[in-house]
Amino acid sequence: MAGPPASVMRIRTDPVLFRHRSRVVIILVFGVLGLLHLKLAQLQVIQGDAWSQLAENNRLRRIPVPAPRGRIFDRQGVVLADNAPAWQLLVFPDEAEDLEQTVAFLTDQGIIEGRDLRQKFAARRIGTMAPLVAAENLSWEHVARVRAHQSDFPELSIVGGFRRSYPWAKTTAHVVGYLRRLMEGETGGHDDFQPDQLIGAIGIENLGEDRLRGVNGERRVVVSAVGRQLGMVEEDGAIPGRDLAVTIDTRIQLAAVEALGDNAGAVVVLDVNTGAVRALYSSPSFDPNVFSSRLSPEQWSEISDDPQHPLQNRCFQGTYPPGSTIKPFLTLAGLEEDLIDPQWSVYCRGSITLYGHTFRCWRRGGHGTVAMRRALEVSCDVYFYLLGQKLGIERMASWLERFGFGRPTALGPAQEASGLIGTPEWSRRVRGTPWYAGESVSVSIGQGPVLVTAIQMARAFAMLANGGYLVQPHLIPPATPAQSEFIPLDPSGLKVVVAGLEQVVSGSEGTARSLKELPVAGKTGTAQVARLPDEGSNVERPHHLQHHAWFVGWGPIDDPEFAVAVLVEHGGGGGSVAAPAAATVFRAALQSGPGALEAGPLDFGEGG
Amino acid sequence: MQHRVDTGLMLAVVSVLAASLVNLYGVSSAVGSGLLMRQAIWIVIGLALLWACSFVRATFWEKAAPKIYALCLIALVAVLIFGQVRGGTRGWFVLGPISLQPSEFARLGTMLMVAAFLGKREEDRLDFTAFLIVSAIVAVPVALVLLEPDLGVALTFGPALVIGWWLGGLRPRVWVVVALLGVITAGVAWTTLLKPYQKERVLTVLDHDRDPYGAGYQVRQSRIAVGSGGLTGEGIGRGSQSVLRFLPAQHTDFAFAAWAEGTGFIGGSALLIAFGVILFRLGMLTERTEQRFDLSFAAVVFAWLAFQVIVNLGMVLGWLPTTGVTLPLFSYGGSSVISTCATLGIVQSIWRHRFVNQ
Numbered sequence: 001m002a003g004p005p006a007s008v009m010r011i012r013t014d015p016v017l018f019r020h021r022s023r024v025v026i027i028l029v030f031g032v033l034g035l036l037h038l039k040l041a042q043l044q045v046i047q048g049d050a051w052s053q054l055a056e057n058n059r060l061r062r063i064p065v066p067a068p069r070g071r072i073f074d075r076q077g078v079v080l081a082d083n084a085p086a087w088q089l090l091v092f093p094d095e096a097e098d099l100e101q102t103v104a105f106l107t108d109q110g111i112i113e114g115r116d117l118r119q120k121f122a123a124r125r126i127g128t129m130a131p132l133v134a135a136e137n138l139s140w141e142h143v144a145r146v147r148a149h150q151s152d153f154p155e156l157s158i159v160g161g162f163r164r165s166y167p168w169a170k171t172t173a174h175v176v177g178y179l180r181r182l183m184e185g186e187t188g189g190h191d192d193f194q195p196d197q198l199i200g201a202i203g204i205e206n207l208g209e210d211r212l213r214g215v216n217g218e219r220r221v222v223v224s225a226v227g228r229q230l231g232m233v234e235e236d237g238a239i240p241g242r243d244l245a246v247t248i249d250t251r252i253q254l255a256a257v258e259a260l261g262d263n264a265g266a267v268v269v270l271d272v273n274t275g276a277v278r279a280l281y282s283s284p285s286f287d288p289n290v291f292s293s294r295l296s297p298e299q300w301s302e303i304s305d306d307p308q309h310p311l312q313n314r315c316f317q318g319t320y321p322p323g324s325t326i327k328p329f330l331t332l333a334g335l336e337e338d339l340i341d342p343q344w345s346v347y348c349r350g351s352i353t354l355y356g357h358t359f360r361c362w363r364r365g366g367h368g369t370v371a372m373r374r375a376l377e378v379s380c381d382v383y384f385y386l387l388g389q390k391l392g393i394e395r396m397a398s399w400l401e402r403f404g405f406g407r408p409t410a411l412g413p414a415q416e417a418s419g420l421i422g423t424p425e426w427s428r429r430v431r432g433t434p435w436y437a438g439e440s441v442s443v444s445i446g447q448g449p450v451l452v453t454a455i456q457m458a459r460a461f462a463m464l465a466n467g468g469y470l471v472q473p474h475l476i477p478p479a480t481p482a483q484s485e486f487i488p489l490d491p492s493g494l495k496v497v498v499a500g501l502e503q504v505v506s507g508s509e510g511t512a513r514s515l516k517e518l519p520v521a522g523k524t525g526t527a528q529v530a531r532l533p534d535e536g537s538n539v540e541r542p543h544h545l546q547h548h549a550w551f552v553g554w555g556p557i558d559d560p561e562f563a564v565a566v567l568v569e570h571g572g573g574g575g576s577v578a579a580p581a582a583a584t585v586f587r588a589a590l591q592s593g594p595g596a597l598e599a600g601p602l603d604f605g606e607g608g
Numbered sequence: 609m610q611h612r613v614d615t616g617l618m619l620a621v622v623s624v625l626a627a628s629l630v631n632l633y634g635v636s637s638a639v640g641s642g643l644l645m646r647q648a649i650w651i652v653i654g655l656a657l658l659w660a661c662s663f664v665r666a667t668f669w670e671k672a673a674p675k676i677y678a679l680c681l682i683a684l685v686a687v688l689i690f691g692q693v694r695g696g697t698r699g700w701f702v703l704g705p706i707s708l709q710p711s712e713f714a715r716l717g718t719m720l721m722v723a724a725f726l727g728k729r730e731e732d733r734l735d736f737t738a739f740l741i742v743s744a745i746v747a748v749p750v751a752l753v754l755l756e757p758d759l760g761v762a763l764t765f766g767p768a769l770v771i772g773w774w775l776g777g778l779r780p781r782v783w784v785v786v787a788l789l790g791v792i793t794a795g796v797a798w799t800t801l802l803k804p805y806q807k808e809r810v811l812t813v814l815d816h817d818r819d820p821y822g823a824g825y826q827v828r829q830s831r832i833a834v835g836s837g838g839l840t841g842e843g844i845g846r847g848s849q850s851v852l853r854f855l856p857a858q859h860t861d862f863a864f865a866a867w868a869e870g871t872g873f874i875g876g877s878a879l880l881i882a883f884g885v886i887l888f889r890l891g892m893l894t895e896r897t898e899q900r901f902d903l904s905f906a907a908v909v910f911a912w913l914a915f916q917v918i919v920n921l922g923m924v925l926g927w928l929p930t931t932g933v934t935l936p937l938f939s940y941g942g943s944s945v946i947s948t949c950a951t952l953g954i955v956q957s958i959w960r961h962r963f964v965n966q
Contacts, residue, residue: 022906051831060854
C-alpha cells in the first residue's frame, strides 16, 4: 500500500488528542458555572431578605449644584452685579412619610406659605429623584429651625446657593437689569434650561445671558433613612458663568442720578465715536435686589402700582416730542435739499400766520431778522415754521428717518420703542384721518405727531459731533468694532449747524448760556405736553401738563467724546431745567478719562 | 451527507435573545425605550446571518480563515484612523444610524485563524515556532484593540490564545514559563500600568465594604439588586434597584443583575441553564467531529463564550472586578449580537457538515 494522498492524510489527522485536551477545558468550565450558580443561590435564596432590606434603605439623592452667574463690571472694573452666598431649602418629596406634616412644619416655622409649596408639589414631575427648591435665601434663623428638626423631616435638606446682588441698586437698575424665573414651558431658546431657572429679565443681565449663565451641576449622593449623607456617587461639577465688562461708567451714571434728582426722566451718554453707552439712567428707578428674593405681594404692588412706572426705561421705552432739539436736523435737511443756505433769513415778529392759523414763536416779542446760526442759537420758531413749509412733511420725515428717528437703535433689548415720524401715509393708515397742513408746521418745531426716544436723540447728536456717522449704541463691547451708518453730508453745511449749536451754549443769546463755562455744544428743547386754553397766562400748570425739558449735546467741542441726552419729564424749560442737569452729567463725563477695561469683553478668570 | 442544524443550540440561543429583549423592556424606564427596537432589529439581522452562515460548507471557513483574518486586521487599523470616539475609545465605524465595532468581528476572525492553524498541524506538540505563530495570531489584533483602547473587548481575545496553546500541546515547562511571565506582567501592570480607579476595582473585590460609594459602588448595587430579587423576583421592570437607577449600566455590563432582580433565582437559573445548553452543545460538537479544524474552532468558541459568561457573572455577583466584559447575546449592543450570531452560524455549519469528507 502506497499510502493515502497527503490531503487525505491531513483530514484524517487524529483528533483524539485534541478531544482529550478539550474535555479538560469543558469540565473545568462547567465546574465554574456550577460555582456561579451556587453563588447566585446564596445571594438570592439564602441572603435574599437581607439584601432586600438594603435595597429599601438605599436612597439616592440628586442634589443640584448651582453654578455662579458671571459678574458684571463697569469699564473701570467697578462691580455692578455680584453673587452673594445664600441658603436654599430642598425638599425630596419621594422620601417624605407624610408630606402634609412637612408642609405644616414649614408653614408653622414661617419659612414658606403652604399654598405655594403644594402648588410646587403638584407641578413637579414624578420619579426624578430631583428635589424641589422649597425656599431660597433663608435667614440664619430659618436655617437653624430646619436643622433642629432635621431628624423628624429627613426629606428636608439645606444647601448653599447664590443670590444675585446689585451693589449700586437704584443707580444701575434699568441698565444692569435683574433676573426672573423661567416660566412654565418657556425655554428662552436654550435647550439646556432647567425649570425654575433664573434668566436675565432686562438690561445687561438679559443681553449677556449666554455669557453670564453658568451650567448647573449635579451631585448624586446616597443617604441613610434619616437623611444623613453617606457618600457621594457621582458629581457633575457646575461650570461658572463668565464675567462681563460693560461700557457703563459708574461715575457718569452717578452724575446722571444726581442730575435728575427727584424728577422723572432719562439720561443717555454715548461715546460719539464708538456708540459705547457710558450712562443710561431712567428716573424714577427701583431696587433690583428685591427681585433676587421671592417678591412679597406688598413689594410687588409698591413697584407695579407706582404712578411713575419705575420699571419703564425712559431712555429707550419712553417716547417724547423732541421739541426744539429736532431743529438742527431739519436745518441739515434744508441744506442738503438745497432749499436754503446759511444766509437765508426770516423776520420774526413773534408769530406767523400759515394756512389761516397763527403760529407763535416761543418769544412773544420776536427775534427780528434771523439767519441760520442765530436761528439755532435762539431757537427761533418762526424760522423753522418757514423752513418746514419749504421742506414739506415728506422730506422732513425722510431726513429724520435717515438720522435714526422712528426706528429702534438696536441697542439690544427687544422692548425698545421706535418713536414716531408722522406722515400723511401714516395718518391715513393708523389714525384714519387726513393729514392737516398745520401738523407739518408743528413737526418743524418738534411738536405734533413726532416722538423720539432719548437714545435716538443722543445718537443723532453724536452723528453731528463725529461728522455724519450714525453709531451703533451698545452696552457689551463687541468683538469687532460695530459698524456705523455713514450719512454723506455736505461738510460746510454740517459746520454751520455745529457752529450754531456751539452758540447755544457760548452765545450771548444762547438758550443754554448757563453752561457757558463748559466746552460743550448742544440744543435745548421744551416740548409741549398739552396746549392750554389760557395759553400765555402766568397760571402755574399742573405738574402732569408741564412741558418736557430736553438738553442734548456733546463735548468737548475740540475733540468730541461724549454725546449727552437729558430729558426731564414735565420739567419745564429746556434751558432752565434740562441744561443745568446736563451740565452735571457733562462735568462727570469730561473728567472720567479712559476706561481701565477698554479692550472688549474681558475675562476676570472663571467667575466665583 | 448533511445534517439538520443543532436544534438544542438554536433553542437556547433564541431563548437568551428573547430574554434580553424582555430585560431591555424592563429597564426601559431607566435607560430609555429606544434601545428595545434597535436591539430587536439587530437580533433579526443576527439570526438571519446565523442561518446564512450555517449553509456554507465547513471547509470554506477553514480555507477562507487567513483572508477573513487579514480583513479584520485592516478594519482594526482603519478604525484607529477613521473611527469615531465613544467613551474615550476610538472603536466605532458610524454610517448614519448604524455603528459597528470592528473589534467584535476581529475576535471571530482571530478565532477562525487560530482554529485553521491548529487544524493544519499534524504534530501533537507545539514547537517554539508554532508557539510564536499562535501567540502572534492573537497578539496582533489584541494590540490594535488596546490602542483604541478597549480593555474589555481585548480581554475576550484571551481564550483564543490559551486554547491555541492548550489544544496545540504546549509543553508543561513552557506553561510554567508562561505562567511566570503572566505573574510578572500582572505585577508590572499593577505598579505602573493600572490606573488608580482600576486598582480600586480589584481591591473592592477582595473587600466588599471598601469604598461602597466610590469604586465599590457598582458591584455593591449589583449585589443588592441580585440579592433582593429573592427566589421569584420583583417582576420585570419592577425592581427598585433598576427603576431607581441605583444599578449602573443595567442594559449592558449589569444586564444580568437587572434580570436577576426582576425574575429572581428562577429566572437567573433559567438564563444560566440556557448558557449551559449553548456551551454543552458546543462541547458535543467537539465530541462528534473528526476534523481538527472543526474541533479546534468549537473549542475556541466554547472557551470564549464560557469566558465572557464567567467573567460577566463573576463581576455581577461580586467575585471579579468590573472590566467591561458583557454577557454575550444578553447585553445590549448590535456589533456583539451580530458577531456572536455569525460565530454560532459557523458552528452550525460545522455541525451540519461534520461527517462530510472530500
